[in-house]
Amino acid sequence: MELTSPAFKANAARALQDAQLQKALGNVEKGFVAKRAAARQALPEFEALRDQGRALKTHVLEHLDLYLEAYEAKVKASGGHVHWAESAEQAREIILDICRKAEAKTVTKGKSMISEEIDLNTFLEENGIEAVETDLGEYIIQLRHEHPSHIIAPAIHLNKEQVEEDFRRVHTHLPDSRDLSEPVALLSEARAVLRQRYFEADVGITGANFLIAETGSSVIVTNEGNGDLTQSLARVHVVVASIEKIVPTLEDCASILRLLARSATGQDMSVYTTFSTGPRRPEDEDGPEAYHVVLIDNGRTAMLGSEFEEMLRCIRCGACMNHCPVYHAVGGHAYGSVYPGPMGAVLTPSLNGINRSGHLPNASTFCGRCESVCPMKIPLPKMMRHWREREFEKNLTPAATRYGLGFWAFFAKRPALYRRAAGLGMRLLSAFGGEKRRLSRLPLAGGWTDFRDMPAPEGETFVAAFNRQRGA
Amino acid sequence: MTDMPPEAASPRVGLFATCLVDLFRPSVGFSAVKLLEEAGCRVEVPMAQTCCGQPAYNSGDRADAADLARQVIEVFEGFDYVVAPSGSCAAMLKKHYPELLSGDARWAERAERFSDKVFELVSFLTDIRKVVRVEAAYQGSVTYHDSCSGLRELGISAQPRKLLATVEGLELREMKDSDICCGFGGTFCIKYSDISNAIVSKKTVNIEASGADLLLAGDMGCLMNMAGKLKREGSAIEVRHVAEVLAGMTDRPPIAGTASRRER
Numbered sequence: 001m002e003l004t005s006p007a008f009k010a011n012a013a014r015a016l017q018d019a020q021l022q023k024a025l026g027n028v029e030k031g032f033v034a035k036r037a038a039a040r041q042a043l044p045e046f047e048a049l050r051d052q053g054r055a056l057k058t059h060v061l062e063h064l065d066l067y068l069e070a071y072e073a074k075v076k077a078s079g080g081h082v083h084w085a086e087s088a089e090q091a092r093e094i095i096l097d098i099c100r101k102a103e104a105k106t107v108t109k110g111k112s113m114i115s116e117e118i119d120l121n122t123f124l125e126e127n128g129i130e131a132v133e134t135d136l137g138e139y140i141i142q143l144r145h146e147h148p149s150h151i152i153a154p155a156i157h158l159n160k161e162q163v164e165e166d167f168r169r170v171h172t173h174l175p176d177s178r179d180l181s182e183p184v185a186l187l188s189e190a191r192a193v194l195r196q197r198y199f200e201a202d203v204g205i206t207g208a209n210f211l212i213a214e215t216g217s218s219v220i221v222t223n224e225g226n227g228d229l230t231q232s233l234a235r236v237h238v239v240v241a242s243i244e245k246i247v248p249t250l251e252d253c254a255s256i257l258r259l260l261a262r263s264a265t266g267q268d269m270s271v272y273t274t275f276s277t278g279p280r281r282p283e284d285e286d287g288p289e290a291y292h293v294v295l296i297d298n299g300r301t302a303m304l305g306s307e308f309e310e311m312l313r314c315i316r317c318g319a320c321m322n323h324c325p326v327y328h329a330v331g332g333h334a335y336g337s338v339y340p341g342p343m344g345a346v347l348t349p350s351l352n353g354i355n356r357s358g359h360l361p362n363a364s365t366f367c368g369r370c371e372s373v374c375p376m377k378i379p380l381p382k383m384m385r386h387w388r389e390r391e392f393e394k395n396l397t398p399a400a401t402r403y404g405l406g407f408w409a410f411f412a413k414r415p416a417l418y419r420r421a422a423g424l425g426m427r428l429l430s431a432f433g434g435e436k437r438r439l440s441r442l443p444l445a446g447g448w449t450d451f452r453d454m455p456a457p458e459g460e461t462f463v464a465a466f467n468r469q470r471g472a
Numbered sequence: 473m474t475d476m477p478p479e480a481a482s483p484r485v486g487l488f489a490t491c492l493v494d495l496f497r498p499s500v501g502f503s504a505v506k507l508l509e510e511a512g513c514r515v516e517v518p519m520a521q522t523c524c525g526q527p528a529y530n531s532g533d534r535a536d537a538a539d540l541a542r543q544v545i546e547v548f549e550g551f552d553y554v555v556a557p558s559g560s561c562a563a564m565l566k567k568h569y570p571e572l573l574s575g576d577a578r579w580a581e582r583a584e585r586f587s588d589k590v591f592e593l594v595s596f597l598t599d600i601r602k603v604v605r606v607e608a609a610y611q612g613s614v615t616y617h618d619s620c621s622g623l624r625e626l627g628i629s630a631q632p633r634k635l636l637a638t639v640e641g642l643e644l645r646e647m648k649d650s651d652i653c654c655g656f657g658g659t660f661c662i663k664y665s666d667i668s669n670a671i672v673s674k675k676t677v678n679i680e681a682s683g684a685d686l687l688l689a690g691d692m693g694c695l696m697n698m699a700g701k702l703k704r705e706g707s708a709i710e711v712r713h714v715a716e717v718l719a720g721m722t723d724r725p726p727i728a729g730t731a732s733r734r735e736r
Binding site: 325367387 | 489518
């Protein structure tokens with residue numbers, strides 16, 4: 001996708017003016033938050049599970065090589081193939097090669113953020129292979145040539161009227177008389193159209209929520225069952241996954257599954273949780289003839305051992321963006337990258353470079369709500385701050401900020417001088433405040449006074465006043 | 473009024489006023505002094521204090537932030553306790569100074585020892601000085617905003633409500649989503665002013681809907697943001713730091729003044 005993170009401010013300004021988007025974002029702010037809270041409330045051991053999940057993923061990251069090799073051996077033993085891709089480009093080539101060998105014309109796809117990260121659909125189309133998204137949300141945005149605005153609800157920025165319009169535009173078989181006003185009618189329509197595509201597809205591509213070292217299985221969770229049809233009806237099943245998806249055992253996977261859906265949608269479990277291990281065995285009634293796993297690094301190993309390592313615990317539940325006041329205000333597309341919200345603000349600079357993603361870790365109030373709901377207890381604000389530090393070290397911080405900081409720090413580090421300057425400044429500002437005790441315009445503070453009044457200071461500074469009164 | 477046993481020594485408390493209270497709202501500083509003295513503390517306000525360093529720390533400027541951390545520690549480490557009328561600045565001193573100075577062999581341990589002494593004002597009164605009620609009166613209804621750093625980094629939520637419940641005549645009317653950010657975010661509100669405005673605009677709707685006539689919180693940054701927005705919207709709701717009400721010092725004009733007829 002085209003990276004528009006450098007234009008975050010303009011993107012955000014547009015989003016704030018978009019009445020339809022603002023209405024749609026209300027669903028995130030209200031719906032997801034309330035559902036997660038209820039699910040958490042209903043599970044007394046939720047906090048203990050978070051600690052357990054964090055410890056488990058931390059352990060895995062410390063022994064990532066070991067578990068990946070164990071996983072690879074198990075996949076091979078079950079008759080599958082494992083491919084290692086260091087970069088997005090390598091991953092795309094590997095997948096294209098698998099498709100070509102299968103003489104694929106059409107591939108179906110389960111919802112997968114890593115395939116967005118490597119921009120797989122565009123690449124396959126360029127090489128004459130049609131990629132059909134089968135998750136309803138992904139299907140809708142594919143019709144619109146858009147990218148996901150949320151990692152678990154890719155079309156959350158749209159309303160049902162817009163979807164109806166898209167369906168009528170593309171599904172030309174639809175009679176005008178057909179009522180599509182209810183979401184369930186839209187769902188049936190998409191389902192009817194997609195059903196045929198599953199049978200036509202030569203290759204089915206899914207992501208993975210987990211890879212299990214103990215058994216060589218890949219695991220997907222969905223609510224529509226589209227992933228199951230994608231991976232079992234095509235001749236070839238390709239799993240694309242980044243390397244940190246690995247967990248040691250089935251038991252470990254089960255522990256984290258208890259956190260995943262609750263944190264994401266507030267469900268106890270997603271409707272479908274599907275484990276796949278290798279291709280169809282002789283005694284199986286169905287399943288793919290071939291099973292491939294493409295393991296993608298794309299910057300992950302560079303995060304190991306850095307101050308961003310903890311980000312690799314992320315299980316992509318979306319709770320951080322669901323609880324983020326900035327995401328609620330501007331939505332996912334404003335971030336201009338694959339991963340929006342707080343987790344994107346940390347991950348995107350790792351993938352695309354801080355020079356092109358500087359706004360993302362800066363556009364946060366550090367309210368900490370993301371960290372407080374993260375099932376893996378990832379310290380997202382701390383890591384956003386680390387990105388600001390990298391930016392500052394590389395001299396990428398905007399000049400106005402640097403000068404402002406330099407001016408402020410000069411005084412803050414000289415208490416006697418600061419006291420004199422502050423005393424004078426506050427008396428002046430206090431006088432300007434007049435009887436109203438506020439200023440509606442203030443030079444150099446336009447960012448503030450464009451939208452709100454500036455409270456006037458009371459007059460003498462506290463530290464000076466206190467010590468004068470007490471005769472210190 | 474405190475339930476502390478009489479033999480508990482009267483501790484020497486260094487009041488870290490915070491730059492915004494020092495510059496904009498001395499009333500909060502005097503309220504804090506009154507509350508601390510009523511809780512049996514001997515209070516001093518060192519002249520050599522400026523700012524906790526958050527503007528630098530949160531802008532990625534670790535060097536200046538570390539300089540200020542060392543400056544604050546030097547000035548305040550001799551006290552029995554260091555108290556700040558702000559969850560955000562207290563969390564900076566208590567939680568972030570040790571992290572900031574952890575790589576500095578000479579300062580890491582000092583920062584850790586210093587951290588143990590630092591508290592936010594209201595939680596210090598209730599949790600350390602065991603204050604269970606205040607001698608104050610306020611005739612009217614108030615609503616309380618939970619500032620993010622105090623709430624999530626220091627666990628401040630029940631303490632102010634507990635003490636507010638003992639203020640004579642005061643009625644607490646909880647607003648919806650009191651625990652959601654007001655959009656201030658330090659330099660965020662200047663750097664991304666339109667997003668900040670969108671967030672604070674949602675907050676003022678909830679404040680208005682509470683039906684309270686006074687908004688309280690424990691952090692001057694959030695208070696200035698919400699007061700500035702309320703006044704710009706022509707709201708009649710007044711705004712004060714929670715310490716002013718707890719100390720019974722509500723005689724000064726509120727933050728950003730009172731609403732005159734609809735302005736603008």
